[in-house]
Amino acid sequence: MITQDDDVVDRDGAGKRRLSRRNFIAASTGLAGSLVAGRAAADSLADVPPREVGADLSGRSERSQYVKISRIPEATPGKRNIDPSDAINSKTPLDKLFGSITPSDLHYERSHSGVPDLDPAKHRLLVHGMVKKPLVFNVEDLKAMPSISRTVFIECTGNGWENWKKADPDLTVQNTHGLVSTNEWTGVPLKFIVDLIGKERDSNWMLAEGGDAAGVARSIPLTDEILNEAFIAYGQNGEPLRPAHGFPMRLVMPGFEGNLNIKWLRRLKFGDRPWMTRWETARYTQLQADGKAEQFQLRMDTNSVITSPSGTMVIKPGYQRITGLAWSGHGKITRVEISTDGAKTWQDAQLNSPALPKAQSRFQMDWVWDGKPTKIVSRSTDDKGNLQPDRKSFIAVTGSNALFHYNAQQTWSIDETGRVRNVLD
Amino acid sequence: MITQDDDVVDRDGAGKRRLSRRNFIAASTGLAGSLVAGRAAADSLADVPPREVGADLSGRSERSQYVKISRIPEATPGKRNIDPSDAINSKTPLDKLFGSITPSDLHYERSHSGVPDLDPAKHRLLVHGMVKKPLVFNVEDLKAMPSISRTVFIECTGNGWENWKKADPDLTVQNTHGLVSTNEWTGVPLKFIVDLIGKERDSNWMLAEGGDAAGVARSIPLTDEILNEAFIAYGQNGEPLRPAHGFPMRLVMPGFEGNLNIKWLRRLKFGDRPWMTRWETARYTQLQADGKAEQFQLRMDTNSVITSPSGTMVIKPGYQRITGLAWSGHGKITRVEISTDGAKTWQDAQLNSPALPKAQSRFQMDWVWDGKPTKIVSRSTDDKGNLQPDRKSFIAVTGSNALFHYNAQQTWSIDETGRVRNVLD
Numbered sequence: 098m099i100t101q102d103d104d105v106v107d108r109d110g111a112g113k114r115r116l117s118r119r120n121f122i123a124a125s126t127g128l129a130g131s132l133v134a135g136r137a138a139a140d141s142l143a144d145v146p147p148r149e150v151g152a153d154l155s156g157r158s159e160r161s162q163y164v165k166i167s168r169i170p171e172a173t174p175g176k177r178n179i180d181p182s183d184a185i186n187s188k189t190p191l192d193k194l195f196g197s198i199t200p201s202d203l204h205y206e207r208s209h210s211g212v213p214d215l216d217p218a219k220h221r222l223l224v225h226g227m228v229k230k231p232l233v234f235n236v237e238d239l240k241a242m243p244s245i246s247r248t249v250f251i252e253c254t255g256n257g258w259e260n261w262k263k264a265d266p267d268l269t270v271q272n273t274h275g276l277v278s279t280n281e282w283t284g285v286p287l288k289f290i291v292d293l294i295g296k297e298r299d300s301n302w303m304l305a306e307g308g309d310a311a312g313v314a315r316s317i318p319l320t321d322e323i324l325n326e327a328f329i330a331y332g333q334n335g336e337p338l339r340p341a342h343g344f345p346m347r348l349v350m351p352g353f354e355g356n357l358n359i360k361w362l363r364r365l366k367f368g369d370r371p372w373m374t375r376w377e378t379a380r381y382t383q384l385q386a387d388g389k390a391e392q393f394q395l396r397m398d399t400n401s402v403i404t405s406p407s408g409t410m411v412i413k414p415g416y417q418r419i420t421g422l423a424w425s426g427h428g429k430i431t432r433v434e435i436s437t438d439g440a441k442t443w444q445d446a447q448l449n450s451p452a453l454p455k456a457q458s459r460f461q462m463d464w465v466w467d468g469k470p471t472k473i474v475s476r477s478t479d480d481k482g483n484l485q486p487d488r489k490s491f492i493a494v495t496g497s498n499a500l501f502h503y504n505a506q507q508t509w510s511i512d513e514t515g516r517v518r519n520v521l522d
Numbered sequence: 523m524i525t526q527d528d529d530v531v532d533r534d535g536a537g538k539r540r541l542s543r544r545n546f547i548a549a550s551t552g553l554a555g556s557l558v559a560g561r562a563a564a565d566s567l568a569d570v571p572p573r574e575v576g577a578d579l580s581g582r583s584e585r586s587q588y589v590k591i592s593r594i595p596e597a598t599p600g601k602r603n604i605d606p607s608d609a610i611n612s613k614t615p616l617d618k619l620f621g622s623i624t625p626s627d628l629h630y631e632r633s634h635s636g637v638p639d640l641d642p643a644k645h646r647l648l649v650h651g652m653v654k655k656p657l658v659f660n661v662e663d664l665k666a667m668p669s670i671s672r673t674v675f676i677e678c679t680g681n682g683w684e685n686w687k688k689a690d691p692d693l694t695v696q697n698t699h700g701l702v703s704t705n706e707w708t709g710v711p712l713k714f715i716v717d718l719i720g721k722e723r724d725s726n727w728m729l730a731e732g733g734d735a736a737g738v739a740r741s742i743p744l745t746d747e748i749l750n751e752a753f754i755a756y757g758q759n760g761e762p763l764r765p766a767h768g769f770p771m772r773l774v775m776p777g778f779e780g781n782l783n784i785k786w787l788r789r790l791k792f793g794d795r796p797w798m799t800r801w802e803t804a805r806y807t808q809l810q811a812d813g814k815a816e817q818f819q820l821r822m823d824t825n826s827v828i829t830s831p832s833g834t835m836v837i838k839p840g841y842q843r844i845t846g847l848a849w850s851g852h853g854k855i856t857r858v859e860i861s862t863d864g865a866k867t868w869q870d871a872q873l874n875s876p877a878l879p880k881a882q883s884r885f886q887m888d889w890v891w892d893g894k895p896t897k898i899v900s901r902s903t904d905d906k907g908n909l910q911p912d913r914k915s916f917i918a919v920t921g922s923n924a925l926f927h928y929n930a931q932q933t934w935s936i937d938e939t940g941r942v943r944n945v946l947d
Contacts (some may be wrong), residue, residue: 111749137647142658145646145788148735151636151765154609156592158766161639177914184579194706195757196671201625202582221570224864233567241843246884270582283620285885310573326775332620334759336591336628340576341583358837363570418666444531449671459671 125207156419168203173259177272181378186253188275190424191404191422195455197248197449199278201334206274206341207253207355209311215361217345220308222329226367228470229295233357239331242285247328249455250411250424252277252397253355254381257503266510266518270407273507273519277400277424279457282349283332283340288324290365300367304374305348308361315357315381316371317350318393326351326455327401329362351455352426354501356381378381386496397426398504399485401433401460412515420447420461429453432478433460438521439472439508440487454480466511472520474508488522543811564595572628591618593628594696599683602697609675610634612676613700616847621884622673622874624703626689628761630703631766632678632780634736642770647754651792654720657884659714661770667710672753674880675849677702677822678780679806682928691935691943695832698932700946702825702849705767705880707774713749715790725792729799730773740782740806741796742775743818751776751880754787776880777851778820779926781806790872811921822851823929824910826858826885826902837940839893845886855876857903858885864897864933865912865947871900879905891936897945899933913947 159164170184171177187206189199206212217236225231243334253276259265260273289364306314317323330349333340339346343360350357356376371377371393393491401423406412418439423430429452434443446460460475476485486494491505510520585591592936596602611632614624624630631637642661648794650656678701684690686700717872721744731739742748753776756763763769768785775782781801796802796818807815826848831837848855854877859868871885885900911919916930918942 099901140644142648145733146641146643146644148737149638150735151633151638153606153636154595154612154631154633154766155606155637156595156612158629158631158637158764159627161642161762163642164762164769170579170581181580186582187579194760195669195762196706196760197758198623198706200759200761202584204583206579206580206583208576211578212580212583213574213576214588216571217586217588219569219571221567241841243843243872244620244845244874281621281623302902306723308570308573310575312573333604334625335619335621335623336625337586337589337620339583340586342580344586409933416604416666419670420669433769435728447668449669451878453876457775461668461671463668481658 117140122347131195138501166190166203167253168205169275171206171465174255175265186276188271189278190271191402192270192407192410193415194404195278195460197422199280201280201336201339201342204251204278204280204333204342205253205276207255208309208341209307209313212341213361214340215308215345220345220363222346222362222365224290224365226293226304227297227300227369228299228367230310232294236331239285239329239346242289244283245286245328246281246283246332247349247351248279248453249351250277250279250457250521251349251355251358252424254397254501258500259503260505260507260519260521262497262521263504264521266520267320267517268408270402270404274402276355277457279424280334282328282330283329284330284346284349287327287329290329293325294367297368299369300479302368302371303363304364304366304368304372305359306364306366307359308363309437313356313359313376314372314374315359315376316374317357323350323353352397354381354397357395381501383501384498384499388498394502398502399425399427399477399479399483400504401475401485402475402476402507403435403509405511406473406511406517408517408519410517412466412511412517417464417466417475418461419464420459422457423460423475423477424455424457425428425482425483426455427479427481429480430457430458430477431480433458434476435462436474437464437471440474440506443476468513470510470512472508472510474506476506527573539798545555547622580678583736591615591628592932593630594700599680600690611701613696614703615696616700616827617695617832617835619829621830621886622704624705625760626705626761626764629676629703629705629758630678630701632680632683633734633766634738635734637766640733640766640770640785645770645788647713647771647787649719649788649790649940651729652722652725653792655718656723659721661756664710664754665769667714669708670711670753671706671708671757672774672776673704673706673878674774674776675702675704675882676780676783677775677849679822679926682930683925685930685932685946686925686928687922687946689944689946691945693944695827695829698833699827701780702882704849705759707753707755709753709755709771709774712752712754716749719792720930721792724794724868727793727796729789729793729797730782730784730787730789731789731791732784734788738781738784738801739797739799740784740801741799743796748775748778777822779822782820806926808926810924811923811925819927823927824850824904824908825929826900826903826910827932828860828898828900828934831898831936831942832934833942833944835889837936837942839891839940842888842889842891843886844898845884846900848885848900848902849880849882850902850908851880852904852906852908853880854881854905855902856905858883859901860887861899862889862896865899865931868901893938895935895937896934897933899931901931
């Protein structure tokens with residue numbers, strides 16, 4: 098076991114622990130792995146299997162037989178192990194991913210009427226309302242228009258709802274935060290469509306409607322930010338959208354609630370006021386502490402979570418790599434701080450580059466765990482100066498009637514056996 | 523059919539054609555799609571199928587039944603429709619992709635002894651040679667070290683070899699250029715490993731050896747650039763490497779020959795001279811015009827290709843979107859020019875942002891085809907000032923004995939029926 102003497106902890110002038118070769122080597126005997134030196138190398142290599150000719154090359158590279166990775170379908174919050182037909186969402190395995198990009202097949206899903214696989218040859222997008230020239234597009238029309246590609250997160254407004262009132266200690270980070278993912282989306286800027294149809298001056302709202310059986314439809318205010326950033330995507334991580342993510346076309350609304358990123362997009366209607374669809378009256382309104390409901394709370398807030406070590410993992414004393422993801426609907430993540438003593442003191446984590454606006458950013462920090470029970474927490478700050486709130490301040494402002502936009506700091510407790518658990522704070 | 527009058531072409535002050543709402547609308551009647559206005563909308567929507575409840579949500583989102591997309595396995599250049607066990611590579615369908623990222627399962631493969639699926643629990647990386655402290659790592663050790671994520675292209679040095687001596691007119695861009703792909707790779711900086719082992723001062727070469735049956739092994743000069751940029755990856759587009767791409771670990775060498783990005787990495791040996799493996803004597807040497815062979819021509823040069831319209835496609839007169847990919851092993855792509863008159867005149871294409879160093883960059887330009895036979899070509903420039911050569915200059919310098927590092931401009935001819943063909947220039 099490693100003690101936190103100077104030789105290991107290696108603090109810099111400011112007392113901040115920094116990663117160095119010295120502390121890594123000194124601490125590394127605590128690793129589960131086989132980091133061995135010199136003469137031991139031959140022994141360590143003795144078990145390596147002999148080389149064998151591999152499988153044939155193929156049309157598609159499948160995953161390794163040793164990689165078990167998938168989303169978890171859920172009915173309502175906390176209802177897992179369900180009949181698949183009861184699933185309303187499936188969550189991304191954040192604890193098993195690296196970097197920033199989410200594999201297309203593991204991007205989270207949230208659907209109100211299953212996953213339709215629409216025929217792109219028959220699918221149409223009607224653009225009409227208060228416009229000079231209503232138009233109908235198919236997906237080939239979109240592909241002929243100027244395109245942008247942008248790597249952004251999409252997050253269900255319900256992400257985090259498991260922890261609103263209590264914390265089930267046995268939840269993984271996939272359970273608590275798996276309704277957010279980051280992909281490179283490709284499509285046509287909304288601005289280009291708006292110019293084509295000739296939007297009328299007072300037409301400052303847009304209804305976006307999906308082609309799913311539920312017909313999810315949301316009213317979107319045409320702010321400058323949305324006019325400049327929204328786009329109609331047909332590509333996802335280089336390939337056509339997958340049906341679960343809106344094939345053949347979806348709206349992408351960087352930084353805003355997942356449900357506004359209308360999948361299977363079939364209609365954009367322009368007008369001078371919101372349509373008050375059931376998706377913005379009965380659903381996706383936020384019940385406040387005073388019992389009133391807030392509508393159109395559209396932007397996803399500054400957030401972060403440590404993905405390793407995280408819920409249900411078991412760690413050993415000694416050197417650890419803490420890593421996680423941070424994101425903000427306001428813009429770029431500029432800072433992530435980590436506490437390893439239950440939010441008493443904080444240290445800056447390293448942010449991987451490039452930190453793209455409205456995308457998940459990977460952060461990391463080295464840590465030597467002394468084997469005593471503690472709590473680890475992260476908090477992020479974005480380039481608009483928004484700091485992710487602790488749970489107490491968050492509940493003080495929001496109350497606990499609400500269901501959406503949970504972005505309080507996530508705390509993981511670690512007991513003396515190294516077991517990591519989900520706790521409120 | 524569209525004529526190239528001012529109303530359509532809409533040139534700016536410099537005589538450069540630019541995309542505008544006006545030229546798009548005017549030209550769009552030439553589209554194959556259904557861009558229709560006003561009252562016609564109802565008719566155009568008549569065929570849209572009724573909404574239906576979709577499939578159950580799932581652990582992984584599969585592709586649409588309507589999306590047919592895969593790599594093409596090949597034996598030697600031009601040998602397709604082969605027995606899978608004869609395949610030595612499989613090429614990425616560049617003509618069917620969007621944006622910059624290549625889906626993990628469609629990243630090109632090049633293998634000398636098939637695709638092994640190594641057990642990560644048994645796999646080891648030995649780091650030894652002229653070092654102070656030889657070490658052995660497993661994949662869990664790597665995951666505990668500081669990581670970087672970087673979006674870079676990897677390109678087989680043989681990419682383009684189909685067009686060295688002649689151009690088969692029926693090749694697609696997948697056939698001519700499909701041995702290059704771009705992924706977000708995650709792993710440990712080589713510099714961190716080098717610091718851990720204590721590389722000796724004169725130890726300025728590194729042997730990297732794969733765990734495949736062929737035991738591909740290359741000597742790599744430890745220039746500052748390589749020491750600062752190379753990394754040992756375990757992640758690919760957010761998930762563990764796929765077996766075809768080196769699971770559980772591979773070397774990533776941004777900007778350099780694909781074969782240096784050693785897959786199934788099992789050994790790094792440090793020394794003061796190259797090892798002269800058969801991979802750098804018998805193979806992967808470049809036969810010059812004078813009959814001598816050049817060794818260690820490692821960097822991939824400035825390149826680009828129009829992916830649409832491209833070989834075997836058929837276009838109609840009128841508005842077209844020209845799009846393609848550009849990349850350079852020297853750094854960032856700063857400019858792509860397109861000629862639509864067989865390299866007589868050139869116009870700047872629009873480059874999608876962000877243009878990342880040593881990654882594929884998407885470019886695009888609008889064009890109104892007048893229906894007359896012509897040739898379209900692209901050429902790229904990188905931030906070190908390297909301009910992609912035309913074929914004549916390229917052959918004048920390189921001769922035609924060579925097999926590797928083909929980066930001459932790619933020309934597609936278009937005949938009066940709109941059929942696009944692969945031609946030399």
